[in-house]
Amino acid sequence: MLRGSEIKQRLGAMRFYLLLAALLLAALYAGVRMGNVQYQYQKEKIAGLEQTIDSITDENHKLTKGLNIVGVELEVERLANQKLQTSLKQAMEGEASLRQELAFFQKIMAPELEEQGVVIESLDIEASNSRGYYRFALVLMQKNQKKGMVQGNASLTLQGTVNGESQELDLLSLMEEPPAKLGFNFQYFEVLSGTFKLPEGFVPQRLKVDCNVTKPKRGRLERSFRWVLKNTVQNSTQGNT
Known part of the structure; x- marks a missing residue:
């Protein structure tokens, strides 16, 4: 290199x-x-x-x-x-x-019923599975502190119109097997219920409840509920006296 x-x-x-x-x-x-x-x-x-x-x-x-x-x-x-x-x-x-x-x-x-402490607590109505049939449930209650037995019977009157004309119907007569009386016998509360068929063309407006109390002492209690039928399968009640 x-x-x-x-x-x-x-x-x-x-x-x-x-x-x-x-x-x-x-x-x-x-x-x-x-x-x-x-x-x-x-x-x-x-x-x-x-x-x-x-x-x-x-x-x-x-x-x-x-x-x-x-x-x-x-x-x-x-x-x-x-x-x-x-x-x-x-x-x-x-x-x-x-x-x-x-x-x-x-x-x-109704002071005489207030003394007895018996009240119509509520009324519910709802459509059943069958067209035109409805179920009702009426609740009666005793509000006295010392509660004794309460007895009597109730009547329900359906108020409405047919072709624009007013008409009243006994609700019990619309049931398939109507009882002779819608009686109640309770100490605290009782629910009266049943199923009825609304007549064709009948437009419900109110349902009047009249309770005839026979025990512990005689007296009457009335209450009117507004029933608005929304359609063929749904409805509602609103209570007014």
Whole structure:
């Protein structure tokens, strides 16, 4: 292998320095090229990372927006539920107030029954599975602290219209097997129930309940319920005296 001094002697000083400069330039050029390749690679990698960051940022914005929407919906639902609970509470308070007023007027209109503590608590009517048939449930209750036996019988009169003309029907006569009397005998409460068929073309409006109390002492109790027939399979009652 030739040494630098030998190469210098053979080529001469000028040629030796030219060759050395060429080698340096070649090394410099190779370094620049390698640096450019490395720079381009790093630039592309950075661009890919920036694109990934932008994508993640957009997805994060979408998720944040979605969470905000869900939060607003939950807040609206919470406020609506709170408003519904408030309305329900007001309705229950109103019902309690109406019951108190009802008891007050009942005491004025029928003081003898208030003394006995016998009341018509409620009347429910609902459609059965058979078309035109309905079930009724009449609740009688004794509210005295010292409760004795209460006896008597009840009659129910259905008031309504047929072709625009007023008509009254005995509810017991509309039952398939009508009892002779709708009697009651209880100490605390009793539910009188049965099934009846509404005549074709009859539009119910009210149902009047008349209770004849024979024990512990004679007296009468009347109460009228409004019955609104919503359609052929659903109806409701609302009590008024």
